[in-house]
Amino acid sequence: MENLDKKDKGIEKNHEKQDGVTPKVKKIMGKNVETVLKLNSMLRRERVDTIKVGDSGPVNEENSDNYREKDHEDFQKRRARELGNPINKLYRLKNMNNNFETENERKEEVSEVDPFEEAKKGIKDFIDERVDKVKKGYEEKDAEKDKVEELINEETKDVDIQQESTPPLISPEKIKKLEKILESIEEQRDLELVIGSLSSKIKNGVISGLDKWENFGKGEEGVKGFAKRFTKMAVNLALIGVISSISVEKLAEAGIGTATALSGGVTSYLGRKMAIGLGIGGAMELGGKKIPDKVKKWIPVALGVAGVGAAIVFSGGLAGVLAGVSAGTGYAASKLIKGKFTNEQITKREEEAKQKFSERIGEGETFSVKEIEKEYIKILKKYENQKIWGKLLDGATKLGVGALVSAVSMEASGLARDFSQHQLIIDKVIEKETISPEPKIEVKPEEVTIPVIPQHINVEAIADHGQGAISTLRELQHNLKEEYGDNLENAPESVRHILNTDAHKLAQEYGMYKPGQDAESAFIKSGSSFRVDESGNVTYHEVNGKDITLEKGTENTASTSYEGKMADTDNSGGMIKDDINEYKLPEQIDPITGEPIIQVEQTDLTGDKYKLPPQIDPVTGESMVQEEIINNDGNVNIQDHINLSSEELGQVHAVYTENINHIFPTEKLMGTWDHIKNNISAERLMEINKEGGVIDTYKPLVSYMDKLKEISGIHPITKIPLISEAESIPNYINRALQKVAEMGQLEKVKL
Amino acid sequence: MNTIKKDLFDLFQIDKMPPEKGAEMLDRLAKLVFQAVLVRALPMLSEEDLTAYEKIVSGNEGGDILFQFLSEKVPEFNKIITEEIGVLRREVADKIEEGEIDK
Numbered sequence: 098m099e100n101l102d103k104k105d106k107g108i109e110k111n112h113e114k115q116d117g118v119t120p121k122v123k124k125i126m127g128k129n130v131e132t133v134l135k136l137n138s139m140l141r142r143e144r145v146d147t148i149k150v151g152d153s154g155p156v157n158e159e160n161s162d163n164y165r166e167k168d169h170e171d172f173q174k175r176r177a178r179e180l181g182n183p184i185n186k187l188y189r190l191k192n193m194n195n196n197f198e199t200e201n202e203r204k205e206e207v208s209e210v211d212p213f214e215e216a217k218k219g220i221k222d223f224i225d226e227r228v229d230k231v232k233k234g235y236e237e238k239d240a241e242k243d244k245v246e247e248l249i250n251e252e253t254k255d256v257d258i259q260q261e262s263t264p265p266l267i268s269p270e271k272i273k274k275l276e277k278i279l280e281s282i283e284e285q286r287d288l289e290l291v292i293g294s295l296s297s298k299i300k301n302g303v304i305s306g307l308d309k310w311e312n313f314g315k316g317e318e319g320v321k322g323f324a325k326r327f328t329k330m331a332v333n334l335a336l337i338g339v340i341s342s343i344s345v346e347k348l349a350e351a352g353i354g355t356a357t358a359l360s361g362g363v364t365s366y367l368g369r370k371m372a373i374g375l376g377i378g379g380a381m382e383l384g385g386k387k388i389p390d391k392v393k394k395w396i397p398v399a400l401g402v403a404g405v406g407a408a409i410v411f412s413g414g415l416a417g418v419l420a421g422v423s424a425g426t427g428y429a430a431s432k433l434i435k436g437k438f439t440n441e442q443i444t445k446r447e448e449e450a451k452q453k454f455s456e457r458i459g460e461g462e463t464f465s466v467k468e469i470e471k472e473y474i475k476i477l478k479k480y481e482n483q484k485i486w487g488k489l490l491d492g493a494t495k496l497g498v499g500a501l502v503s504a505v506s507m508e509a510s511g512l513a514r515d516f517s518q519h520q521l522i523i524d525k526v527i528e529k530e531t532i533s534p535e536p537k538i539e540v541k542p543e544e545v546t547i548p549v550i551p552q553h554i555n556v557e558a559i560a561d562h563g564q565g566a567i568s569t570l571r572e573l574q575h576n577l578k579e580e581y582g583d584n585l586e587n588a589p590e591s592v593r594h595i596l597n598t599d600a601h602k603l604a605q606e607y608g609m610y611k612p613g614q615d616a617e618s619a620f621i622k623s624g625s626s627f628r629v630d631e632s633g634n635v636t637y638h639e640v641n642g643k644d645i646t647l648e649k650g651t652e653n654t655a656s657t658s659y660e661g662k663m664a665d666t667d668n669s670g671g672m673i674k675d676d677i678n679e680y681k682l683p684e685q686i687d688p689i690t691g692e693p694i695i696q697v698e699q700t701d702l703t704g705d706k707y708k709l710p711p712q713i714d715p716v717t718g719e720s721m722v723q724e725e726i727i728n729n730d731g732n733v734n735i736q737d738h739i740n741l742s743s744e745e746l747g748q749v750h751a752v753y754t755e756n757i758n759h760i761f762p763t764e765k766l767m768g769t770w771d772h773i774k775n776n777i778s779a780e781r782l783m784e785i786n787k788e789g790g791v792i793d794t795y796k797p798l799v800s801y802m803d804k805l806k807e808i809s810g811i812h813p814i815t816k817i818p819l820i821s822e823a824e825s826i827p828n829y830i831n832r833a834l835q836k837v838a839e840m841g842q843l844e845k846v847k848l
Numbered sequence: 849m850n851t852i853k854k855d856l857f858d859l860f861q862i863d864k865m866p867p868e869k870g871a872e873m874l875d876r877l878a879k880l881v882f883q884a885v886l887v888r889a890l891p892m893l894s895e896e897d898l899t900a901y902e903k904i905v906s907g908n909e910g911g912d913i914l915f916q917f918l919s920e921k922v923p924e925f926n927k928i929i930t931e932e933i934g935v936l937r938r939e940v941a942d943k944i945e946e947g948e949i950d951k
Contacts (some may be wrong), residue, residue, distance in 0.1 A: 267864045275860055278943045279876055282936070286883055295891065302898065303886040305905040306914055307879060313911030330871075332915065333878035336885075337856040338933040602906065653908065 284772050291792060292777055292785060300792045305602070312597045316585035556580050559626040566609035566619045566659075567797070568848075571600040571762050573627045589633025589650040601793040607637070607647045608658030612793075616663035741838055749834045752847055756830075759848040760797045769794055778823030779813035779830075801848065802826070805833035808842055856933070859940050877936070884932040889922040897921045 290300060313329050558573035560566075577592055585593050595603060604610035609619035624640040633650025637659060648655050741749070761770040773782070773795065779802060785791050786799040806812060811833045814824035824832075837846050856877050857863070862870045893901060904917055919925040 266866060267861050271861075272865055272869060275873070275944075278940065279860075279873070279880075281943070282880060282939060283876065286880060290883070290887065293887070295887065298898070299887075299890045302890045302901060302905070303883060305902070306886045306890075307883055309905045309914060310882060310911040311875070311879065329911070330874070332912065333874050334857070336878040336881045336929065336933070337874065338930075338937065 287769065288772060288776050291773065291795065292781065293790070295790065297789045297791060300790060304792055304794070305599075308599055308602075315597060316588075316593050555628055555630055557626050557628045560621045560623060565621055565797075566604045566607070567600045568759060568762060569621065569625075569627055570595075570603050570607075573629070574600060575763065577629065589629075590653040591633045591635050591648045591650050592629060594648065594653040595629070595635065599793070606655040608655075608660065609637075611663065614663070618664055619659055620662040620664040741835060745838050746835075748843060749831070749838050752838075752843055753830060753834055756801060756846070756848045760801060766794065770798075773798075774826050777826065779826045779828070780815055780823050782826060783813065798826075801846075802830065802833075805830060805837065805846060808845060809833040809836035809840070811836050854941070856937055856940060859937070859944060881929065881932050881936055884935065885918075885925075885928050888928050888932070889918055889925065892922050 290303060293300070295303075310329075556573070556576050558569050558576055560569040574596055577596055581588050581592060581596070585596065588596075598606070601610060604619070605612070611617050622640045622642075625642075626638045627647075628636045628638060630636065630650075634646055635648035635650075637645045637647055639645075639661065642661070645657055645659060645661075647657055647659070757770060758767075761767045782791070782795070782799060783802060783806075786796075786803075791799055802813075809832075811829075813829045834843070834846065837843055857874075860873050860877065862873050865873060890898065890901070901914075901917065901921075904913055922928065
């Protein structure tokens, strides 16, 4: 039996060799294969015949008699008439075919209605069958689509989508007011986080989680980046309560399925809100390129009409969500594209392509059976793909956001796996950035270029005024930001990594910051630097030491860890001198006159005797709120009379400013300083630190305050109810700096 | 401005802002909610889960994975989100009323 099977396969293979058609194609073509092959056979014979007529080329012996039966002159006239008309040409083939057939074959042909017509029909059936097959396959997978579409159509029949998409803008003044409200809430929440009772581990977890979410999809190119930003937008909408019919994690999980979540039916509550698609979608970028205006108009429509509710109700899963996308974009397409990409249109173009191919044959271009088959498959494939896309979008164009949504939804559902070219098509779409009335779909893989990292200039940050690794890395981030701006499209992986990672975390990754260890920070010699070279390689150059390549340009993670000397910069491993009575509070000196401002007696704990002298803001030189001079133990600090000249006070002022700028190098961080300095007392901040509750952002500040305390011996003033308010951080730093200056150790506390 | 029954999207009239501003506002509002959610959710994680969370946030996976992880590990995660949305909504509504926006 097995031998018989083998024999059958052998016979099949021989047939394959004879007719040049693979079993796979035969399977697709089914019963039509014979008729198609007959047509091919006719074409072959015609070609030979043409050669015989046109010149003195080789004569096919088998057919020479048949040829002689025809009148040479008549044939030439007829041919001249027929050239360029494929249908006539096929008729001519038919006539010729009759002459070529053997007697037996002729008998066979007589029994059929019309062999030529049948051959033609065979090709058409073959094409239709293939297209139907693809269509059917998709429809089966998308069984709920029609129901969803029907529902959406019903819901949206009276709605003017474009009108819904362009709400009038509110005034800039109003936006400013709203921003101010938001800002005040943000500040309050940040403060609660900083001074709250959570452990530093949790606090850092919160900050890291927020960073992670903030950077999701940022700077990423192409469809993936776009999809991530869409996902983020959808999840954000869910996080503020706009989308409540689907859970946040489901949105996140579905990825582009969230495009559906962005929808909700135009007439529905959610749908109206989805006008945001116009704005936010427009604000997003595709592969670093702005979406053109006319495509922007597409976004709210493409996203705004799919019924997530309906989709979820019908199927309760991703398939339904995707069906919703498809249906919605289809509806959008029907409104905007007006049938430009309907199956009919695609079929028309397909017919034109076939016609064109026939003309090429008519013009005497020669093709082997294999070539004809290949050409037809190419045409079929091209328009078959168009129909798949068209089906997905229900007649929508492949160009524009609608296709993108659909493409990613295909990817998400696994449908696209059969169509490996879809990614390339999308890439091309993005490149074109426009809607073309006659898009060219065919994309050759070899045409797609792989982005090459261009050469960049060296970007460097030098630790030349006593900074640590974290501060220097922040400076590097700042310098890179200046070099690249917001467009990281061509930036090396390493640059993206650096810019998208918090400096503390980056220092940790490079092994230069090890929180929890006594010697937690890399010992950075003055003049050492971080450098990103022309290829994006990240190097740490240590003065009088060797260079370490921390990260390669093509990577987005640290490749080497720093193994040099570490230092205990926060005193976590050492004893902090805590003899609070050793130093007495300094007298406050007027920075202008250099004279003591108020003399305070420290005799008992009553009355106004314990009021702090007016505090001088080291930056503005103006008086600050009066505070008590009482130490941690509730004892009164006896002030020192600090004799600082105006020049020395100026130096204190300069060190104060430079150190604060150093600790909070960016505008954003400076905002956190402005916030914390007015809301947390110096004492409380240091207490929180002892409890392990200070987040990374403020650790450098606390380390600095600890250092000042250690050197100056001055402690922050304690709050005593009804008697004193706790000392603010700027006040404390100012006092301590003055003391340090008096001790002649100002250089020691410069950061 | 009548703030009754309006959600954060409506209160901030995000759809009536220029695109970039609207996107920024949405991000900031969502971040506030997410921050509050994390403050409540992270202490509920076991030591082991917290370590896993830290790995996620410091790893290369996308930010979307955070939500999946937290929804698996934190009991009634969605309820926390809903509650925090409500808290922020009320806070914003109060401030808008105080600020007499639109009047």
